[in-house]
Amino acid sequence: MNKDKLKEFAIRYGFILLAGLLIVFFSIFASGFAGPRSAVFIFQSVAITGILALGVTCTLVVDGFDLSIGSVATSALMLSAYMMVVLEQNAFIAVLACLLMGAAVGLINGFLIVKMRVPDLLATLGMMFLLIGLQRIPTEGRSISTGMRLPGGNLAEGTFAEGFLWLGRHRIDVVLEKLIPVPVIIFLVISIIIWIFLEKTRHGRLMYAIGSNERAAALAGTNVSGYKILAYMISGVTASIGGILLAARLGRGDIASGTNLLLDSVAAALIGFAVLGAAKPNAFGTAIGALFVGILLQGLTMMNAPYYTQDFVKGAVLVVALIFTFALSSRVRGGNH
Amino acid sequence: MSDVACEISNLEKSFGPNQVLRGIDMKLPAGQVSVLMGANGAGKSTLVKILCGVQLPDAGSIKLFGSSFQPKSPIEASKNGVITVHQSINDGVVPDLDVTSNLLLDGLAHPGEGFLLNRSLMKARAAEIAKVIGYKGNLDAIVSRLGVADRQMIAIARAVACSPKLLILDEPTSSLSATEAKRLFAVIEKLKNDGVAVLYISHRMSDIRAIADRIFAMRDGQISGEFEGDSLDYEGAVTAMLGKKMTDFEISISAVSSPVLQLCNLRLSADSKPLDITVSRGEVVVITGLLGSGKSLLSSILFGLEKPANGQMLLDGSPFEPKNPANAIRLGVHMSPKDRANNAIVSDFDIGANLTLPFTKFFSNFGFTSLKRQQAACSSMIDTMGIVCQHGADMVGTLSGGNQQKVIVGRWLLRECKLLILDEPFQGVDIKARRDIGAHIRATSDNRATLVFVSEIDEAFEIADRILVLHEQSIVGQHVNKNIDLAELLSQVSGNTESIEQAEMVR
Numbered sequence: 008m009n010k011d012k013l014k015e016f017a018i019r020y021g022f023i024l025l026a027g028l029l030i031v032f033f034s035i036f037a038s039g040f041a042g043p044r045s046a047v048f049i050f051q052s053v054a055i056t057g058i059l060a061l062g063v064t065c066t067l068v069v070d071g072f073d074l075s076i077g078s079v080a081t082s083a084l085m086l087s088a089y090m091m092v093v094l095e096q097n098a099f100i101a102v103l104a105c106l107l108m109g110a111a112v113g114l115i116n117g118f119l120i121v122k123m124r125v126p127d128l129l130a131t132l133g134m135m136f137l138l139i140g141l142q143r144i145p146t147e148g149r150s151i152s153t154g155m156r157l158p159g160g161n162l163a164e165g166t167f168a169e170g171f172l173w174l175g176r177h178r179i180d181v182v183l184e185k186l187i188p189v190p191v192i193i194f195l196v197i198s199i200i201i202w203i204f205l206e207k208t209r210h211g212r213l214m215y216a217i218g219s220n221e222r223a224a225a226l227a228g229t230n231v232s233g234y235k236i237l238a239y240m241i242s243g244v245t246a247s248i249g250g251i252l253l254a255a256r257l258g259r260g261d262i263a264s265g266t267n268l269l270l271d272s273v274a275a276a277l278i279g280f281a282v283l284g285a286a287k288p289n290a291f292g293t294a295i296g297a298l299f300v301g302i303l304l305q306g307l308t309m310m311n312a313p314y315y316t317q318d319f320v321k322g323a324v325l326v327v328a329l330i331f332t333f334a335l336s337s338r339v340r341g342g343n344h
Numbered sequence: 345m346s347d348v349a350c351e352i353s354n355l356e357k358s359f360g361p362n363q364v365l366r367g368i369d370m371k372l373p374a375g376q377v378s379v380l381m382g383a384n385g386a387g388k389s390t391l392v393k394i395l396c397g398v399q400l401p402d403a404g405s406i407k408l409f410g411s412s413f414q415p416k417s418p419i420e421a422s423k424n425g426v427i428t429v430h431q432s433i434n435d436g437v438v439p440d441l442d443v444t445s446n447l448l449l450d451g452l453a454h455p456g457e458g459f460l461l462n463r464s465l466m467k468a469r470a471a472e473i474a475k476v477i478g479y480k481g482n483l484d485a486i487v488s489r490l491g492v493a494d495r496q497m498i499a500i501a502r503a504v505a506c507s508p509k510l511l512i513l514d515e516p517t518s519s520l521s522a523t524e525a526k527r528l529f530a531v532i533e534k535l536k537n538d539g540v541a542v543l544y545i546s547h548r549m550s551d552i553r554a555i556a557d558r559i560f561a562m563r564d565g566q567i568s569g570e571f572e573g574d575s576l577d578y579e580g581a582v583t584a585m586l587g588k589k590m591t592d593f594e595i596s597i598s599a600v601s602s603p604v605l606q607l608c609n610l611r612l613s614a615d616s617k618p619l620d621i622t623v624s625r626g627e628v629v630v631i632t633g634l635l636g637s638g639k640s641l642l643s644s645i646l647f648g649l650e651k652p653a654n655g656q657m658l659l660d661g662s663p664f665e666p667k668n669p670a671n672a673i674r675l676g677v678h679m680s681p682k683d684r685a686n687n688a689i690v691s692d693f694d695i696g697a698n699l700t701l702p703f704t705k706f707f708s709n710f711g712f713t714s715l716k717r718q719q720a721a722c723s724s725m726i727d728t729m730g731i732v733c734q735h736g737a738d739m740v741g742t743l744s745g746g747n748q749q750k751v752i753v754g755r756w757l758l759r760e761c762k763l764l765i766l767d768e769p770f771q772g773v774d775i776k777a778r779r780d781i782g783a784h785i786r787a788t789s790d791n792r793a794t795l796v797f798v799s800e801i802d803e804a805f806e807i808a809d810r811i812l813v814l815h816e817q818s819i820v821g822q823h824v825n826k827n828i829d830l831a832e833l834l835s836q837v838s839g840n841t842e843s844i845e846q847a848e849m850v851r
Contacts, residue, residue: 207712
């Protein structure tokens with residue numbers, strides 16, 4: 008009995024406890040780790056992947072999966088640069104175009120999955136390829152920056168709008184001067200919105216019902232197709248927001264950036280399964296999962312771990328989290344049946 | 345006259361607290377066809393799964409030609425000559441391969457068969473097998489392009505090709521036409537002469553008349569009757585299978601008021617007879633019938649999951665053509681589906697969220713779920729249905745089967761409706777829960793029409809005002825639940841045409 012309780016405690020709070028221990032450990036052994044600037048840096052390093060991970064969480068909730076998020080983000084990066092630098096539009100139009108592009112990609116993903124009955128992994132894999140290719144066509148595979156030579160022979164004369172760069176670079180004064188970057192605030196706001204949507208609204212609940220037993224949800228009159236499409240649209244829009252922030256930070260349409268976005272954000276969402284013993288996709292867990300990876304990498308970097316060990320560390324965390332979720336918590340749950 | 349091919353004694357199997365097999369004793373003689381009959385949940389499929397090595401028994405023994413037999417895997421079972429053709433055809437064929445490969449699949453899966461495929465040798469062997477079963481289709485055709493009947497024949501041919509000693513056929517004729525069924529019977533006859541024991545699971549009287557040497561009736565995990573001899577007592581077997589324990593239940597027949605649901609000349613499928621059903625407000629009508637009689641199809645049509653072939657449906661006098669479940673619910677039709685684990689329970693949710701699943705709109709403000717209202721509705725439903733739990737926030741998976749079923753039925757009683765459909769509401773439910781659910785359905789039935797589909801007769805007696813008997817997608821009997829002639833009812837269920845004709849003449 009006592010052993011069971013201990014196990015349940017470990018499953019519920021193990022991951023958060025581990026994160027706390029890591030923070031204490033790094034605060035002691037990595038000089039400069041403890042402090043507001045360092046904390047903000049961690050948030051900033053995970054903001055974009057976190058935003059993408061929140062979107063993929065929504066598709067995981069309906070028992071789907073979105074592999075196209077990384078390429079939606081890089082497409083948004085290229086599209087925003089193209090809108091401003093080549094087409095010389097303002098920041099608002101550029102942002103709007105990216106959001107619409109994300110929603111449209113989500114709609115097409117949902118349509119392929121729901122109406123064309125393409126399995127989710129394959130549909131979004133196809134979409135990923137398609138977007139990676141598509142974003143290279145307008146510039147013949149080159150990055151976009153002011154003054155570049157266009158395929159037609161003219162020079163691109165537009166520039167990144169100040170307002171657009173503000174999204175990625177501005178820091179807001181909170182206690183300390185220029186402390187919190189805008190992307191971190193956007194990440195926190197989206198976390199809260201997705202959390203409220205999934206946990207506190209009937210739509211979120213119906214999406215969880217679809218993920219748990221699609222047939223039961225359908226027989227209870229749920230619009231299964233509609234909610235699935237909605238999930239992919241949310242995923243597309245959040246991924247495009249991630250892309251916009253990346254573009255605003257870089258200040259150019261860099262064709263080679265964002266390659267790690269997909270794996271990092273999927274890992275964060277999956278690590279989130281283990282947080283609070285949820286054993287299912289959830290917004291809070293996803294945000295914590297992203298931060299966990301950020302804390303670990305920041306701490307290790309400050310302790311002079313070389314950059315090339317980063318992916319190994321992420322992979323190890325993911326595997327441990329998955330063991331937490333699937334081996335331990337399912338065993339405790341299984342005992343009830 | 346013949347040896348016992350397979351002797352099963354005192355076989356037991358439980359899943360958690362649910363005892364599915366309670367001591368099965370059977371002797372299957374070689375060279376004979378033994379038919380196994382049993383209602384949903386009687387334990388037939390568990391028995392078959394144990395015989396073919398998918399599951400292990402908890403107790404009891406199986407002897408195959410005198411030697412002990414306890415297969416741990418399907419391969420082990422088939423090595424010992426126990427070959428099974430499962431009811432779900434897709435278990436028996438690989439759709440993406442051609443007919444030849446399918447027929448020879450067991451050989452291919454056999455270790456030591458060689459590495460490369462010898463196409464011409466394969467075709468010759470496949471042709472031989474096809475000849476035995478009388479399959480005349482193209483052997484190069486891809487199975488996924490073939491019809492259901494051809495697939496079924498291929499699955500059977502595959503089994504026959506393994507030269508079985510005990511052949512288990514689970515509802516093999518369910519998708520065959522009459523001529524194909526005859527071909528199958530000829531094959532079975534040949535196998536019988538070769539000394540193969542056949543265990544044949546079916547309810548179809550035509551099948552049983554054609555090939556059965558004996559009938560085992562199964563009920564609640566036990567053999568409830570064994571029938572053999574020249575004139576097989578089919579009706580007796582149906583009675584044993586359904587159980588006729590008359591309960592001390594006294595139903596006071598409700599007064600009938602205005603009709604709510606009217607089905608006029610409705611054909612469930614293109615080749616079935618039209619049926620007429622009227623269900624009135626305040627009335628509980630039970631439709632009973634064997635597996636495959638059309639109960640599931642009718643309930644699916646009423647809930648917008650399927651379309652009828654033709655005919656008219658009226659709800660409160662206006663045309664009723666539900667497009668999907670959401671539409672049906674909006675029009676005032678609630679349906680609790682059968683098979684709660686697959687169709688109704690959301691195991692990740694607690695009791696409250698499961699109860700309110702179809703009506704989240706009414707338990708939320710501007711889209712935000714109102715836990716307060718949900719809790720209120722949940723605890724009142726827990727009280728009225730007598731759901732045994734600690735709290736409404738218990739996960740639904742922690743409840744017993746009967747209490748889960750109460751949650752699922754209670755779900756559709758949360759809000760009023762015009763027509764409540766309950767498909768097998770007592771499936772996998774203990775007697776206490778069954779009484780609770782039945783009593784609650786009757787107690788709340790005044791302001792709606794209630795239509796219940798059950799296959800066990802005594803469940804019908806406990807709840808019905810009127811009992812309709814469905815056979816081959818048409819109504820063959822109608823009884824007010826008072827002093828019912830049980831023999832007549834059972835013969836209608838089993839599809840005995842004489843009594844049906846009599847009943848039609850009386851009408």
